[in-house]
Every structure is written in C-alpha cells, then in structure tokens.
Amino acid sequence: MAGAGASGVDWLRRERAGQQSGKRKQPAEGSRGSLQRFNMAAGAETFSLREVLVAFTACVSEQREVRVDPYLAGWKGLVRFLNCLGTIFSFISKDAVTKIEIIENYRNSDQREKYLTVQSMVEYELANGLVDLQQRSKHPNSGCRTFLRLHRALHWLQMFLEGLRTGEDNSKTSVICSETYNASLANYHPWIIRKAAGVAFCALPTRNTFLETMNVGTAEEAVAMLGDALPYICEVYKITEELYAQHKLLDLP
C-alpha cells in the first residue's frame, strides 16, 4: 500500500489477524438501525479509532473493488464516535445513520449479492434503471445516490484526519473541521445545514484532547495511527471517485 508506513502498520496486521481468527470482538452490528444503537453511551468504553481504521483498511479487494460491508462498519464506528461528542451533533449522526441503513437494507435484501461491492452496486442499479439520474423520482434512495453522499463525506473525513495529523499541538479542532468542511462537503449543503454544522463545530475540544478521545493512547500515538491508516482511506475514496466519474454519477440528485 503506497504511503502506509510498512513498519508502522504492525497494529493493523495484529488487528486484522485477530478479526480473522474471531478473537477480536467486532462492534455489535445490528441489521436494523437506530441512533440509540449507535450511541456511544452503550459502548463508550469500547470505541476505538483502531477498529474504525481497520474497517476502512479492509475495504479494498485485490481486484481494487470497494467492499460495502467494511465500508459501512467504518462509518458505524465513526457515528459512534460522533455520538460521544454530544447531542449537538445528533442532526449529523441521524443523517449518517439513515444513509448507512439504506445501504444495509440493500445488503439484507434478496439482491444482497449485487451490493457486495460499490462496483457491483453501480453495475446492477444502472443496468436495471434503478438510479434517478436527472431528478429524484422513482428511486429517491438508490444505493448509488446514497453511497455518493457518504463518499462525499469520506472526502471531508480524509481531509479532516490529515489536518488533525499535521496540525500543531495547540491548533483547534473546530478550525480544522470548519476549514475542511468548507473545502469539501459544504459545497453540497444548503445554507441552513452549513450554519448548523458551523455552530456544532464550535463545541469541539482542542486538537490534542480530541486525539486522546480516540481512545488509542496519547495524541502522538493517535497521530501515528492516522498516518498508517489514512492511505487506505484515500485509496477507498480514489477508487470510488474514479468509478463514479467513469459512469457520470458524481452529481446524482
């Protein structure tokens, strides 16, 4: 994996070996969503950035396909983290949970195999006319459209995590979050959402406190882990962006 420090990903190999052997307990995954189930209060002590990042590192197959299940597992972990930051972020969590559940429902449907990867989802939905290409109508919550919203948020996430990783000790998470949001996701949101997000960002702690909230040790250890995992998140984003661009799906309504 280009960019991932070869020596630095030992934690990653241990985590994935643990998962494969069944020794590492995956976060509880239900088939039906609710904000409460994602709530950190239920498992606040079990959240770990490590498990989120391991999920994203498991997304890309040898054939450069993006697997949907680990992608959703990564987002579920992020939502759990978000929920422990306070109810001011609940309007964001609710939307993320809704989108995760839409795609989960496709993965629990009779067509579940068509939604195994982003590539198979795009192929299936386009071949069967299941995507509203010009305006939301017969298929307002297609997998392609819903996944695109999470994909756009992943762009913000990778910018935000990079900003945290490279920021000064005394930098403000709220500033990093605002700047990366305004440079990415904000371009797809109406004024009211942008204003609400801006207010929520003010509730964020300092960078080092935020890094320590990730529950992987010191701020320095969290920064090192972000450096190991970010190349994988960037690869997931890059593959999805290329796929959507190839099929002219980047502006789905």
Ligand SMILES: CCCCCCCC/C=C\CCCCCCCC(=O)N[C@@H](COP(=O)(O)O)[C@H](O)/C=C/CCCCCCCCCCCCC
């Ligand atoms: C552990 C690593 C540390 C990073 C922690 C980050 C935790 C982030 C968790 C979830 C991220 C937010 C996911 C948001 C998905 C938003 C999808 C979207 O754009 N939805 C809009 C469009 O959907 P449609 O209306 O077209 O169906 C929707 O209209 C808006 C929803 C609500 C607000 C979206 C604001 C997004 C702010 C992103 C920054 C989150 C900051 C978290 C604090 C660190």
